[in-house]
Amino acid sequence: MAKADFNVPELKQYAEIPAIEPGTMDHSSPFLSKPEFQEPLGFPGELVEGWEEKAIAKLGELLDKYRSLRVYLDACVKCGSCTDKCHYYLGTQDPKNMPVGRQDLLRKVYRRHFTLAGKLFPKLVGAEDLTREVLDDWYSYFHQCSQCRRCSVFCPYGIDTAEISMAAREIMDSIGMGQKYCNEIIGKVYKVGNNLGLPGPALEDTLEGLEEDVEDDTGVAVKYPLDQEGADILLVTPSADFFAEPHVDGLIGYGKVFHEAGVSWTLSSYASEAANFGMFIGSYENMRRVSQRIRKAALDLGVKRIVFGECGHAWRVAYSFLNTLAGPWDFLDPNYPVPQHICEFTYDLLRMGKLRFDRSQNDDMVLTYHDSCNVARASRMGDKPGGQFDIPRAIIKATCNNFYDMDEETIRERTFCCGGGGGLLTDDLMELRVKGAKPRVEALNNLVQEKGVTHMAAICAICKSQFTKVLPFYGMEMDQVVSVHQLVSNAIVLTGQKTEEDEDEEVAEAA
Amino acid sequence: MPIEVNGKTYETDEEGYLTNIQEWETGVADVMSKEDDLELTDEHWAIIKFLREYYEEYQIAPAVRVLTKAVGKKMGKDKGNSKYLYGLFPYGPAKQACRYAGLPKPTGCV
Secondary structure (H helix, E strand, O other), X not given: OOOOOOOOOOOOOOOOOOOOOOOOOOOOOOOEOOHHHHHHHOOOOOOOOOHHHHHHHXXXXXXXXXXXXXXXXXXXXXOOOOOOOOHHHHHHOOHHHOHHHHHHHHHHHHHHHHOHHHHHOHHXXXXXXXXXXXXXXXXXXXXXXXOOOHHHHHOOOOOOHHHHHHHHHHHHHHOOOOEHHHHHHHHHHHHOOOOOOOOHHHHHHHHHHHHHHHHHHHOOOOOXXXXXXXXXXXXXXXXXXXXXXXXXXXXXXXXXXXHHHOOOEEEOOOOOOOOOOOOOOOOHHHHHXXXXXXXXXXXXXXXXXXXXXXXXXXXHHHHHHHHHHHOOOOXXXXXXXXXXXXXXXXXXXXXXXXXXXXXXXXXXXXXXXXXXXXXXXXXXXXXXXXXXXXXXXXXHXXXXXXXXXXXXXXXXXXXXXXXXXXXXXXHHHHHHHHHHOHHHHHHHHHHHHHHOOOEEEEOOHHHHXXXXXXXXXXXXXXXXXXXXXXXXHHHEOOOOOOOHHHHHHHHHHHO | OOEEEOOEEXXXXXXXXXXOHHHOOHHHHHHHXXXXXXXXXXXXXXXXXXXXXXXXXXXXXXXXXXXXXXHHHHHOHHHOOHHHHHHHXXXXXXHHHHHHOOOOOOOOOO
């Protein structure tokens, strides 16, 4: 494991609200984007001349475009309700990581330029000019918000810090101060089709390997088709599902479910990415361009349905914005939701009794479930309120014998972010990621101590990668995080599948 | 930050990855591993070699499954898993081994 060159927070039995320590994270700043990563997204390569006026003009443009932004910047009454709700504040003690502290970084400039009192008596109303120092603070602290929206659940006015962070990042991109991690990745989607930059032949090779593995394991020829024209379902999944563990175990699970359902499905090499980092950087235009790839793939392949794999923010974009970004979807089958989540797909089959599970296959694990922020607070699943909480849990419970929920203050709509969301899943922010994971890991650790929980399941590629990296800092193992469809994959009994008894017989016959 | 290898200078990015993959020579891996206090054995070199061959063909580092499967085939089934790879490269096969092999860093939700 990587060594920490910072203090890893100590896990406590009860969540404590720490005293403030100003400036503990003012050194934390992600790598700046380079011109080569900025330009394909339509942003200036580096900090432009006259950036002060241009940033204010951009803020004005966003205020006109998004009424919500103006309301959020006006409405705060400093009640303090949000101050202890952000995982980054709880993990770092830096008051600028209190949601209100973060909002105020933008609010003070808004007041200076867009309110009468701020124009006339700036000092009286906490209004400030946009100086280089303020800009650097923006860059640092708007990249210490994972846009998880937990604070907004507790704000009596419903102020959404995520939207304020997105606006700030969009302003910074517009003056040439982008973040390398997000912007390089969006460029790869445009160039290759996915965040990782996996070209078609590599995808094909990877999927063929999975087919071999599953057939070796089960004796059933489960297919993982790519670019198959005329298939009924297009699966759009995060490219981490092809590349990383435990993500790939989830992808194997989706394939088994489709196989058992008897539907024809395909992946697309052109739209081989569910993630849409355009949302993280607050850029509607880039979010639209990324989404349009899904539309093109669906039309080119002639599919009737679109299903999304396990990816948190992709599901927010898909569930909440896809119709605006890339619709109308009138060419798809109206009998199914557009789009549909893989958990909804699996859950429907489960309810119809079309899937057989051997729960004992997951008896080596005692499980809990981490609600991913974008699924929990920015979307839904199924046709009942709270489906986004209940459906994944119903799937987990159908596939294993041992399940416990974490403290109710830390799950469902009050779930804590993994600490790596919102475009912060990068090595240059490792200190922030480890500290920000503290509230979630603390709740997990308590369950480990009390109930003997061994594994935590998740339905978001970022959550899975984040926990894989940060759990070892807290003395846990990287493989204690699993995919929900990995549990499905372990427990599902495919029609015609070899059982352990069959294998024993084969060995006996061979002998 | 450039690195010095056998009297030659190689450019690297902020995270220590070689800027130009074509420039790679075995000395690059030697110098990088020395900085991490890691001694490269034949087992390490086998992985580095596989990564470079795979990149040559597919223009991307292999997925973890592809890598563990290839290692399992070549070096025995007990070694075909990520535990073995993390044993060799504690910072992770994708990030540490790719860096030594001169490959770009895998990006995305990984």
